[in-house]
Amino acid sequence: MSNYSQRRINLVFTIALINIGFAILCTIISDKFDFIWLRNYNAINILAYIAAAYLAKNGHLTIARILYLITSSIGIAVISSFAGKNGSLEFIYIFNIGLPFIMFSYRRERAYIISFFILPLILWFLLFITDYNLFAIRKIDPIIAKKVIYPITILSTISLVIFQLIYFLIINASYFNRIQKKELEALEASNAKSNFLSTMSHEIRTPLNAVIGLSYILGDNEPRKDQVQNIEALNYSGKILLNLLNNVLDFSKMQSTKIELDNIPVDLSEAIKQIKKFMKLLV
Known part of the structure; x- marks a missing residue:
């Protein structure tokens, strides 16, 4: 654990907990619309996020970050395939694209940053060229997707991006304070x-x-x-x-x-x- 800062450990642990909440919500929505496969998939995601939070808290930060970012990036692509274009769940990739820059050290872990910066872009592109049929052909009702899922997606994306920006500001302020000291x-x-x-x-x-x-x-x-x-x-x-x-x-x-x-x-x-x-x- 001494190889990693407590700030980065707390960050991964907190984001993993937040995603557990999102995965539970997606599981409930999937069950309501009788998407059994998607419900079971989100249940597995919950376990993956719990494992990521546990690993981060116990100092296994590299495995926790890799597990979280792979689960999150693929999970958004899977759920977007079921929600379709009207759900716009792929916008959450805006948050995922910037996440490696605060999860990893640019000086020591540059390869991880590049890899997990490119992964969301590739999945986003694949969703676009397959017309959101990357993992599923059956879709949620477009009206429900537009009136229910779309607002949730937009609010979630805005909240996550604002959190990311605030976190960057806090890191920069702390960094410059240390330099000044x-x-x-x-x-x-x-x-x-x-x-x-x-x-x-x-x-x-x-x-x-x-x-x-x-x-x-x-x-x-x-x-x-x-x-x-x-x-x-x-x-x-x-x-x-x-x-x-x-x-x-x-x-x-x-x-x-x-x-x-x-x-x-x-x-x-x-x-x-x-x-x-x-x-x-x-x-």
Whole structure:
């Protein structure tokens, strides 16, 4: 069950329960008009929808969705064959065509979406080219189909499509809320990092300035010849570290505000000489 979201499980379970109600209604109507085969078929559909609801609730979501969509798509074609053109039951396929997009994950289950998007279209086309004789030649009285079944079909289709649209809106709203929350968390983390870098850089710069200043003082106080090179290395190392801290501060500014770059001349030969002197002391 952990592989599927609770939202999708609840969706399949709820839609299966709704279709149990539709199947019971179709069973009653079939029995009233003495369509024994259709009554028995709808009774089987009730069991299929109950199985789909049970499987969804117990975490077997893939089997539940496949069972539901096949039962629903074929069921609409069968009932439409008995209701005929005047019943217009095939309009419920409008709901079924969009259903795979909210039942399956587009990223992980694209093949299922395409398959169950095409299935209702094929059955709808077959109903049209066979003049609604795809599964049955005997029809309900056209007047009854037009006055009773047609209004029920239209109201059911409108209700189901509205439900689908509302569900899409809820999913989108939830998705964008999560994105906005993640964006705020990322900005807060970035700001915290920038504040930390800025604070630490300033705290380190204060004693570092003292080290550089004292190295200047030591150099001006006529040190011994064996101390001159050490003092120069100390002063140069302090300047390098100070420059590094300045770069860290500039990096922090780049994330929050715009900065302007300055063209500063650099004497590479002198820098290499200083680095060479410093490295000799470490060897």
